[in-house]
Amino acid sequence: MAEFDVDLFVIGGGSGGVRAARIAAGYGARVMIAEEYRMGGTCVIRGCVPKKLFVIGSRVHHEIEDAAGFGWSIPSVSFDWPTLVANKDKEIGRLEGIYTTNAEKAGVEVVKARAVIEDAHTLRLSNGRIVTAKYILVATGGTPNHGPAIPGIEHVISSNEAFHLPELPKRVVIQGGGYIALEFAGIFSGFGSDVTVIYRGDNILRGFDEDVRAHVRKEMEMAGITILTGCTIKSIEPHGKSFATHLSSGSSIAADKVMFAIGRHPNINGLGLEKAGVAVSAHHGGIVVDGFSRTSVPNIYAVGDVTNRINLTPVAIREGHAFADTVFGKRPVQVDHATIPTAVFSQPEVGTVGLTEAEARAQFSHVDIYKTDFRPIKSTMSGRDTRILMKLVVDAGSDRVVGCHIVGDAAAETIQAIAIAVRMKATKADFDATFALHPTAAEELVTMRTPTARYVREAAE
Template identity: 50%
Template sequence: MAHTAHDYDLFVIGGGSGGVRAARRAAAAGARVALAEEYRLGGTCVIRGCVPKKLMVFASEYGPDFHDAKAFGWDVPEAPAFRWPPFRERLHAELDRLEGVYRRLLEDSGVEVVDARATLTGPNGVALSNGREAGADTILVATGGRPALPDFPGAELGLTSNDMFLLEELPRRLLVVGGGYIACEFAGMMNGMGSEVCIYHRGAQILRGFDDEARGLIAEGMRDRGIDISLGTSVLEMRRKDDGTIWTKSTNGHEGEFDAVLLATGRTPNTEGMGLREAGVEITRKGTVCVDAMSRTNVPSIWAIGDVTDRVALTPVAIREAMAFVRTRFGGEDCPPDHDLIPSAVFTQPEMGAVGMTEEQALERDVPAEIYATSFRPMRTAFAGRPDRVLMKMVVHAETRVVLGVHIVSPGAGEMIQFAGVAVKAGLTKEQFDATCAVHPTVAEEMVTMDAPVRTL
């Protein structure tokens, strides 16, 4: 490709999943590429998000397995105990390994990696915290987001999701403030690893935006596991006591004492102090970078992808936006990223997978729909005497018979929803689902055996 008079054809700001993928793909297309990251390569997902979170989920789920093993004939003589320090050491060793993998992938692709903070000096210029300045024909902003602290007295005493992987020891009593997937996932993890967990959520139910039946079953399952969920409740103030514990006062009049408080009440884009507004880039009041369907900002040379644009804040979406950006900017084709019918998994305990329309959305949009649903105790945990239940649910267009949404609450729901997502994305009908022979005995077979709707909208 023809190169410009600038130092680089592409300068990427941010070394998370989206930025790394864009840099590598652009370099493979022949572009001269540099990438600046001020903290650690891998971004939120690898360093302080999806990867360490999922490893903590795995660690936290072994407790019930020891109980189940006895029911299945195994001799488990001692009460098992989780030890955080050795797990934490192994966890951070794995994150170090993954960061090294990311660095090698970039360097092997011919990308120049700059371990420094980058700020914009104009439409084609960046200043680096190491004193360097550089020019680029195209600048890609992929700086992601960070946890946002709520505004009440003492909020600075709270932990954020970033801090949870760095704890020196597990808190005996933990308050989680928030009811989104981050709050609920951490509540499950910490409960499974031995902490006494309480959730304060200001809404009427946890996991807003997901199917009502699914989130209700998850709340029930969390309570069955010993998590105390207080709905319609917010923290008014917090302060540190002399013994190191945190005193809280909430809107329900309750005063509590906890060893730690996790504030999981939202995230904000990393756009502060980057020189974006000074370079002419349009930023919303929330700090989000405004982009068009192709991920272009209003400044032709500056583009943005991932959580900093606040379109769909998921790692695989940032990666797809990165690949679409490279095809558009360096491949000579208009390639808008596809944000329709994105499957998602929530690693709560119980786990949830979802794709497409919820029953509530069908009602709101006046879509003629049939609801197929079944809930039952799965064989494995029922045999062990646990009360766990699963939910399999479909939203089907009553006239076209196209499956508009699938919602699963079950062990392995994240794995199941990946393949259900393929079917929903392809626009398959309920009859095409049913034409597939069931795999027995599995939980997933219910997706092709529900023969009658439970209700019609």
């Protein structure tokens, strides 16, 4: 008899866990995966995918408004929120089925149950089953923060609930200044809600390039979204079916829904990590892992958002694949977390890869900045008051393009291609030698010839 019931037990049926399970099974491992909610994880069920569907839907309103400038006369239109939610649920259900089917086709046993670690090799399932495993992989992702308890916190919704609201709220107050907050601000505003964003910092999108932060804020405010920085929500007071949100600044805002999007934390509660001796970071709350995603317990690994490294779905997938290659393929692989492209599907959209201007100036002695903002060709006919931002950050010493930042339509699609060049250490001369594709917005990336700013750091004496 085998020493263990399975070679690998994966806790969590999200992108990272499923990829690890499938690849490990492909190497001949006996694999079981447990998911207590729905296969697909945050990204598929209540994150990236439904969010992008909502973003696409909300942009239709802009397309209708822009159509008149191109000669289209569109009769009065109407929007039905329940139809959007129902169609989104149908698509998510389809994707969930694909995740389950693909895992099972690879030879993975999928169990719809909660799994809790009893010791380094034993797990207890919520259906009463006890399973022993040679290796355990924790891939339980993250869960929304609600911050400190304030009066009325029970009335707050997160992005989880926002996907299932029975009706579109007319007035929405969103606390937060990152990806999720700004994406939902654009979604609700696009569908016609009056939106106010509350953020404690001095400006939205902390950690992004300063020009990106300023440009996105200006564009969102011109679109009618109110952004209040330097304050927080102190209490939420119900008034019938609506709420009064009281701010630290002393003012109050009426809302039909109050949403908190102030970050996410690793989903580790109740997993039994302490029973096995798995170390958790006191600093960021994630499971502590090494370069191979191994925890403080040699046979227990963790990938994805539960480690709180870089919380992006493609990163979790890459980490899960690398884990399986390392442990079951006997081919050690460490994931390189440098130069990872990312997008914010706000309105306007953000695409970025590499270093910000501030990061480059701290790292290199000579930095050149190439920046342009311009009115896209579509707006010259539609009349919409919007501008695109494009920015290249160059290490002038080597001429290497170390950062690219775009704000505007198709920014995410563009930055995916630019990320290849940045990762391959393309130089500004390489960009300059590339033919422009006209007429496009992206041609600006290869036609900017004169630096808009140059920085030289004086050598320390």
